[in-house]
Amino acid sequence: MSIVNETADAGGLPKCSNRSSRALLGYAKPHRWPLTLVLLLTLAGSVAELVQPLMVETVIAKLTSGESLRNEILLLTGMFMVAVLLNGWQTWIGQRTAERMVLGIRRGLIWRLIRLRVAELDQREPGNLTTRVTSDSTVVQHAATTGVIDLINGALHLAASIVMMGTMSPPLLGITATVLIIVGIVLGFVMPRIRQVVQATQESVGEIGAALDRSLGAARTVKANGAEATETERAISAARSAYRAGLTGARYQVVITTVSGMAVQTSFLVVIGFGGVLVATGELGIATLIAFLLYLFNLGTPILSLVTGFAALQQGLGALQRIEEVNQMTVEDDIDADIGPPTGPPPPVVVDEVTFAYPGRPPALIGVSFTAEPRKLTAIVGPSGAGKTTLFSLLQRFYDHQGGRIMLAGDDISRCDRAEVRQRIAYVEQDTPMLAGTFRENLVYAAPGSDPAAIADVLALTGLDRLVQQLPDGLDTPVGVRGVTLSGGERQRLAIARALLRRPQVLLLDEVTAHLDARSEHTLRRTIEAASRECTVLLIAHRLSTVTSAHRLVVLDQGRVRSTGTHAELLATDPMYRELAATQLLLSES
Numbered sequence: 165m166s167i168v169n170e171t172a173d174a175g176g177l178p179k180c181s182n183r184s185s186r187a188l189l190g191y192a193k194p195h196r197w198p199l200t201l202v203l204l205l206t207l208a209g210s211v212a213e214l215v216q217p218l219m220v221e222t223v224i225a226k227l228t229s230g231e232s233l234r235n236e237i238l239l240l241t242g243m244f245m246v247a248v249l250l251n252g253w254q255t256w257i258g259q260r261t262a263e264r265m266v267l268g269i270r271r272g273l274i275w276r277l278i279r280l281r282v283a284e285l286d287q288r289e290p291g292n293l294t295t296r297v298t299s300d301s302t303v304v305q306h307a308a309t310t311g312v313i314d315l316i317n318g319a320l321h322l323a324a325s326i327v328m329m330g331t332m333s334p335p336l337l338g339i340t341a342t343v344l345i346i347v348g349i350v351l352g353f354v355m356p357r358i359r360q361v362v363q364a365t366q367e368s369v370g371e372i373g374a375a376l377d378r379s380l381g382a383a384r385t386v387k388a389n390g391a392e393a394t395e396t397e398r399a400i401s402a403a404r405s406a407y408r409a410g411l412t413g414a415r416y417q418v419v420i421t422t423v424s425g426m427a428v429q430t431s432f433l434v435v436i437g438f439g440g441v442l443v444a445t446g447e448l449g450i451a452t453l454i455a456f457l458l459y460l461f462n463l464g465t466p467i468l469s470l471v472t473g474f475a476a477l478q479q480g481l482g483a484l485q486r487i488e489e490v491n492q493m494t495v496e497d498d499i500d501a502d503i504g505p506p507t508g509p510p511p512p513v514v515v516d517e518v519t520f521a522y523p524g525r526p527p528a529l530i531g532v533s534f535t536a537e538p539r540k541l542t543a544i545v546g547p548s549g550a551g552k553t554t555l556f557s558l559l560q561r562f563y564d565h566q567g568g569r570i571m572l573a574g575d576d577i578s579r580c581d582r583a584e585v586r587q588r589i590a591y592v593e594q595d596t597p598m599l600a601g602t603f604r605e606n607l608v609y610a611a612p613g614s615d616p617a618a619i620a621d622v623l624a625l626t627g628l629d630r631l632v633q634q635l636p637d638g639l640d641t642p643v644g645v646r647g648v649t650l651s652g653g654e655r656q657r658l659a660i661a662r663a664l665l666r667r668p669q670v671l672l673l674d675e676v677t678a679h680l681d682a683r684s685e686h687t688l689r690r691t692i693e694a695a696s697r698e699c700t701v702l703l704i705a706h707r708l709s710t711v712t713s714a715h716r717l718v719v720l721d722q723g724r725v726r727s728t729g730t731h732a733e734l735l736a737t738d739p740m741y742r743e744l745a746a747t748q749l750l751l752s753e754s
């Protein structure tokens with residue numbers, strides 16, 4: 165089944181449609197006054213158009229009686245000038261309102277996307293989310309401004325034309341109305357389908373974004389695996405879906421414009437024929453017939469306004485559904501509190517019977533309990549998949565634990581604002597991502613006001629001072645996209661320096677020694693020891709050599725705490741730990 169059909173088959177459309185229409189009006193509401201002004205100006209332009217056939221009728225009447233046309237010509241010139249000026253003003257106000265609206269939509273989306281909960285982000289592709297800000301927002305903006313105005317203007321213009329035509333000749337209006345009803349039926353059939361097509365197109369555009377984001381984000385992996393063809397096909401297949409949906413949309417557009425064009429032309433011919441008979445029998449004046457024909461001819465304008473306004477509205481509703489999806493996603497709304505740097509001595513971290521499962525997965529942590537003492541190093545060890553990183557994610561409140569408590573200085577962190585928790589607990593991730601920018605920007609990322617002395621201290625503590633001296637522009641040297649110009653070890657030390665600069669009370673380090681050579685590891689061990697004299701340090705380690713001197717080791721296995729103790733105690737009591745140590749040739753060292 166094609167994407168178009170899949171979307172078209174989605175159930176619950178009327179309900180969605182009402183919700184989306186309300187949401188669309190919600191976006192237009194803050195701009196109601198400028199939009200009203202634009203509408204009034206557009207209506208003024210329409211009135212000028214509507215008056216013209218009447219004036220032509222007068223001109224023809226005066227021409228036949230040989231009267232002077234001076235006043236009419238002056239009036240026509242004045243109306244023309246006013247119409248041009250009003251049109252310019254209306255265009256400016258309309259465009260400015262449209263830009264303001266799209267800014268508002270984008271601002272809201274950006275705010276939410278950056279605050280999405282980690283659980284939401286786990287399920288979605290970033291590229292697809294991005295296109296909602298870049299692409300869907302403009303479609304909605306077009307619908308809420310141009311679409312709504314075209315629709316109202318078209319409807320009023322059409323109604324006024326029909327009234328004028330009715331006053332001139334009811335029989336000729338009857339002919340015209342029959343044709344208009346046919347157009348209405350066709351529009352009623354085609355319009356809802358346009359919305360489905362637009363939604364399908366926007367989904368495909370989202371997929372193109374997601375596919376490219378995936379390939380470019382992992383460009384080296386793609387190249388190293390020779391996966392260029394697969395990745396190209398993935399993005400192009402989404403582009404093809406957009407193309408197919410676009411073509412279906414184009415077909416509907418053709419149906420609409422052809423039917424409305426033919427309707428106007430047919431009624432024009434019939435009115436000429438029938439009107440000619442009325443003129444010949446003296447039931448209708450020639451000037452009135454010409455004025456009627458001009459109204460009929462000009463009917464194309466309001467019909468086109470109605471059609472384009474309706475189509476824009478349908479398109480907007482389609483795109484709006486994707487924007488509304490973002491508005492339904494859960495966000496972290498407690499991270500904007502202005503919380504100063506943590507004060508007081510470092511607290512213990514008490515993990516008490518904590519249980520957690522990812523959605524649809526067996527529990528990743530089951531009844532985990534231990535205490536990390538302040539100013540001490542607590543190491544978390546255990547085989548891959550044991551739940552070590554998950555534990556850190558809970559400590560950062562990336563996810564909320566489902567059972568038990570995590571206490572920080574006597575407070576249950578699930579009752580604290582995330583802003584406060586993250587201000588007190590610094591986290592150095594496993595793959596230490598860097599941001600494009602300079603070395604300094606990455607260093608002071610979480611502590612922008614740091615003074616040069618504090619920066620020099622952390623650089624010395626992490627052994628980065630020598631590297632910075634060698635960089636061409638020192639701290640102001642760019643580190644490249646995702647820090648590619650630094651080695652893995654340098655990135656890790658920079659990430660630790662960044663965390664330390666914040667002077668946190670608790671420091672979480674996830675596999676920070678993974679990329680280090682013996683010398684760097686030695687430097688880092690000293691750094692960690694120094695940090696653990698200042699704050700509560702929890703360290704996930706695969707390489708036991710980094711944690712043999714830890715105050716306490718917590719051995720996790722399949723989501724449970726298997727044992728706790730010092731290195732020596734665990735060697736004596738825990739066979740699995742002894743085996744881990746043995747595989748790393750530690751037994752001979754100890």
Ligand SMILES: Nc1ncnc2c1ncn2[C@@H]1O[C@H](COP(=O)(O)OP(=O)(O)OP(=O)(O)O)[C@@H](O)[C@H]1O
Pocket residue numbers: 286522523525528546547548549550551552553554555
């Ligand atoms: N975002 C996620 N969604 C669903 N399941 C997850 C997610 N992250 C981890 N898991 C699962 O949870 C379990 C624990 O993973 P976790 O990353 O905490 O282990 P770990 O001990 O840190 O492993 P490693 O040492 O290999 O990094 C694993 O079974 C993993 O597949």
